[in-house]
Amino acid sequence: GNVDGRWRMKSHNDPNHNNHNNNRYRSTWIVVVVLALLVGWMGYRHQQQQSTTTTTTQQPKATIAYAVTITACDAQQPEGRHLLDGAAVLAHSIHRNSIRNNDIRNNNRVSKYDYKLYAFVHEDGRSCAPYLKRFRYHIVPSHIPWNISDVRDPRLRHGIQQGKGCCGRGKEFIKLKTLTLTRHPVAVHLDVDTLVLQPLDVLFDALIMASGHDTVAEYNTSLFPYVQQHIPLEQQQPQRSSRVVTHQEDEGPVQTLFTRDYPLAPPHVPPHKVGMQAGFWVVRPNTTAYHDILHMIVVTGRWNQGWYDDDDHFPLHYGSLRISGTLNWYYSHYHPHQMVELNRCHFNTMVDDARLPFCNSNGNSNDNNDACQDCRTTDPSEVYSAHFTSFCGKPWECPREFGPGRERLCSYLHRKWHETRELLVMKERLPQQRVASSFNANRHGTTTAHGYYGHCQDTTYIPMLA
Numbered sequence: 332g333n334v335d336g337r338w339r340m341k342s343h344n345d346p347n348h349n350n351h352n353n354n355r356y357r358s359t360w361i362v363v364v365v366l367a368l369l370v371g372w373m374g375y376r377h378q379q380q381q382s383t384t385t386t387t388t389q390q391p392k393a394t395i396a397y398a399v400t401i402t403a404c405d406a407q408q409p410e411g412r413h414l415l416d417g418a419a420v421l422a423h424s425i426h427r428n429s430i431r432n433n434d435i436r437n438n439n440r441v442s443k444y445d446y447k448l449y450a451f452v453h454e455d456g457r458s459c460a461p462y463l464k465r466f467r468y469h470i471v472p473s474h475i476p477w478n479i480s481d482v483r484d485p486r487l488r489h490g491i492q493q494g495k496g497c498c499g500r501g502k503e504f505i506k507l508k509t510l511t512l513t514r515h516p517v518a519v520h521l522d523v524d525t526l527v528l529q530p531l532d533v534l535f536d537a538l539i540m541a542s543g544h545d546t547v548a549e550y551n552t553s554l555f556p557y558v559q560q561h562i563p564l565e566q567q568q569p570q571r572s573s574r575v576v577t578h579q580e581d582e583g584p585v586q587t588l589f590t591r592d593y594p595l596a597p598p599h600v601p602p603h604k605v606g607m608q609a610g611f612w613v614v615r616p617n618t619t620a621y622h623d624i625l626h627m628i629v630v631t632g633r634w635n636q637g638w639y640d641d642d643d644h645f646p647l648h649y650g651s652l653r654i655s656g657t658l659n660w661y662y663s664h665y666h667p668h669q670m671v672e673l674n675r676c677h678f679n680t681m682v683d684d685a686r687l688p689f690c691n692s693n694g695n696s697n698d699n700n701d702a703c704q705d706c707r708t709t710d711p712s713e714v715y716s717a718h719f720t721s722f723c724g725k726p727w728e729c730p731r732e733f734g735p736g737r738e739r740l741c742s743y744l745h746r747k748w749h750e751t752r753e754l755l756v757m758k759e760r761l762p763q764q765r766v767a768s769s770f771n772a773n774r775h776g777t778t779t780a781h782g783y784y785g786h787c788q789d790t791t792y793i794p795m796l797a
Contacts, residue, residue, distance in 0.1 A: 391430045391445035393539055395531075396515035396616070397422075398449040399523050400473070401463070402502040404456035412794040413727040415462050417523035419795065420726075420748060422448055422466045423755040424527040442530035449512065451505050473505045477629050487634035490652045503653045504628075509614060510621035522610035524719040524726075525679070526748050531715060534588055534613055534673075586620065587662060588613040590675040594683045594722075595649045602672075603663045604645045606655035610718045611679035624661055638664070676706035677713055681720045682740050707736040717744045726752075727794070729787035746782035753784045756795060 399418055405411040426432065429446045450468040452460050460470045479501060482488035491501045509520040516539050519531070592608040633639055636647045638660040645651065645660055662670040675681070684705045717723075723741035724730040726748040733741040786793055 389430060389443075392443045393516050393535070394445040394447055395535060396449060396509075396512040396518035397425050397446055398451060398506075398509050398512065398518060398520045399468070400451045400453075400503070400505045400508075400520070401456035401459060401523075402453045402505065404452075404459035406459045406462055409794070411459055413725070413792065414523055415459055415466075416727060416752065416794050417725075418450070418463060418468070419466045419755060420752045421521060421523055421525060421527070422468065424751050427751070427754070428527050428530045442532050444530070444532060444535055447515070451508050453502055453505060455502075471508065473508055475501045475504055476507060477625055482629050482632070484633050487628070487632050487652075490634060503609070504657070506609070506612070506654050507621060507624060509612065510616050510624075511618055513616040513618060515616060518614055518616050520612040520614075521716075522718065525610055526717045526719070526744065526751065527715070528717060528744075528747060529715045531613075531678075534678075538585070538588070538613070538615060584615075585671050586615050586617065586666070586669040587658075588671050588673050589658075590673050590679045591659075592648075592650065592655060593675065594681070597646050597648050600646055600648075603667070605659070606648055606650050607659045607662075608675065608679055608681075608718070609650060609654040609658075610720075611716065612654075612658070624657070627661060628657065640664075674704070676704055676709045678715050679718045680706050680709060680714050680716070680740075680744075681718050681722045682706050682709075682737050682744070683722050684736065705736075707740060709740060711740060711743045714740075714744070717747075719744070719748070727792040729783060729790045729792050731790060742782070749782060749784045749786050752786060752795070 399421070401414070401418075404414050406415065425446055425448070429442050430444060431446075432442070448466070448468045449471055450460070450463045451471050451473040452463070453473055457472070464470060479488060479491050482491060506520050509518045512518045517535050521527075589607045589612050591602065591605045593602075593605055596605040634652070635644075637651055638645045638656060643664060645656065645664065648656065650656055673679075675683075684707050719725050723733060723737060723744060726745055730741075730745070732738070
């Protein structure tokens with residue numbers, strides 16, 4: 332045989348041969364184990380993604396416009412930082428209750444609707460615009476939509492010039508631009524001190540999916556129990572004024588949903604004359620309605636301690652010469668069949684206990700009017716959105732206690748606001764909302780019994796802005 336070492340077969344007893352085989356087998360097993368682990372990890376990730384992003388793979392029924400109005404803001408001042416924190420937390424609460432939500436803990440309340448954020452920013456608030464962009468707001472530079480000097484009625488013009496109430500000298504009327512967001516079937520205007528706690532699909536479904544002939548009564552049925560019930564029909568839907576202001580007709584679907592500000596109602600005023608609560612407005616965008624309202628204010632409007640015409644008078648109350656009273660005059664007086672009043676304990680709750688003249692000491696009325704409902708007793712699971720007014724206080728006021736009967740619900744709502752801020756900054760930052768160098772995500776104070784997540788040092792709020 333061939334004895335050339337280059338061709339000699341190695342014996343099974345050759346140690347070099349055995350080492351070679353062992354290394355080969357060991358490498359093979361390592362590859363098999365790594366592949367198995369990789370396949371298992373990929374399967375786990377796929378299962379996790381399916382369980383946490385179920386809603387994101389669906390096509391939204393529609394994209395809802397959410398808008399805020401910034402009439403004044405200085406990012407270098409505490410008030411401006413508080414406002415920006417409010418806008419950021421509000422934006423994240425909208426996200427968490429939209430179809431984009433990928434938080435498995437919230438999948439039992441999945442929305443069918445997408446959203447787009449808008450910020451109507453007056454020139455007095457433009458220094459805050461860059462920060463709002465980080466929270467995914469589309470900035471719309473805005474101004475008062477008319478010249479105050481053009482208002483024909485002298486009393487009306489004088490009242491706007493005085494600037495009493497919110498925001499000063501008519502700047503709150505910028506909120507009317509919500510009607511111009513016609514790329515969206517529904518728009519929601521919210522104040523920055525509000526929080527969305529559950530998807531608002533029940534409202535969007537009612538406005539988008541209803542037929543063109545649905546009446547207010549049919550809306551009341553489809554939205555039950557979320558509408559303000561037990562108000563006599565002649566009070567909630569007075570006969571349309573004979574004085575025609577707009578070109579729109581009342582035939583067709585309901586155009587707007589809102590709550591009323593019963594705590595600010597003057598004595599002995601029927602419910603339909605109580606101003607809307609201006610921090611929450613759901614509406615079908617409509618440029619015709621927008622221009623009609625401007626025409627009503629500038630040309631045909633008449634004012635004498637409240638809006639009036641030849642047929643009726645809506646008495647003066649706080650905000651009656653602002654959005655609250657103006658929109659209520661437009662819809663409740665001229666277009667009562669285009670509006671539905673929502674139950675203020677479910678939507679835009681302020682945790683108030685309205686005490687109107689027709690309410691008795693038990694918070695009831697002879698006709699079981701919901702205006703007498705005590706929102707302090709509402710089950711937290713039935714609250715869709717909250718508005719932090721004087722009843723519960725602002726989250727950035729770090730209140731240590733609340734008024735009689737409000738401790739349970741106010742504490743819950745404050746805790747949810749601070750929880751949403753915590754999720755925004757520490758856990759669920761959207762790519763467009765990531766903190767920047769001037770955005771401090773690690774500042775912590777003392778967590779109070781209310782659950783402020785370290786955002787308060789005693790009663791001093793620690794803003795996200797450094």
